Amino acid sequence: MKRFLKFGTVGVFNTLITLGSYMLFIYIGVHYLLANVLGYVLGVLNSYYWNKKWVFDAGEAKRDVFLKFALVNIFTLGFNTLILYLLVHLGGVHPVLANIVAIVSGFVLNYLLNARWTFAAKGQPLK
Numbered sequence: 001m002k003r004f005l006k007f008g009t010v011g012v013f014n015t016l017i018t019l020g021s022y023m024l025f026i027y028i029g030v031h032y033l034l035a036n037v038l039g040y041v042l043g044v045l046n047s048y049y050w051n052k053k054w055v056f057d058a059g060e061a062k063r064d065v066f067l068k069f070a071l072v073n074i075f076t077l078g079f080n081t082l083i084l085y086l087l088v089h090l091g092g093v094h095p096v097l098a099n100i101v102a103i104v105s106g107f108v109l110n111y112l113l114n115a116r117w118t119f120a121a122k123g124q125p126l127k
Helices: 002-026 032-056 063-090 095-118
Strands: none
Touching: 002 032, 002 095, 032 063, 032 095, 063 095
8 A cells, every 4th residue: 555655646746747748738739639648758757767766666677677667658648548539529528627537547557557567576466
């Protein structure tokens, strides 16, 4: 539970970075789906650093850990973007509100994939 709370704390900051940059990109006229991708990438860079160093204490993570992290986040970005698109185009939801819902929707998925696959120690159960 402690690790999940740390992940949540990092997630709050990632969300602020992602959503803040998303709103900035929309403000300057970037299409909302591209703004989502750009904002998400900025949040992921922050996320990798803090998840590796603080949440999962991966130390000097090897290249395969980074690749796993990247794959998890590409998958989560796809999920996030699909939710965003569906909410805006089918649900008529404002793009900023839709992005908040999409980010929250991807949070648990991202945690489970990172905890069970990316940063999982061999033979160690999920804490």
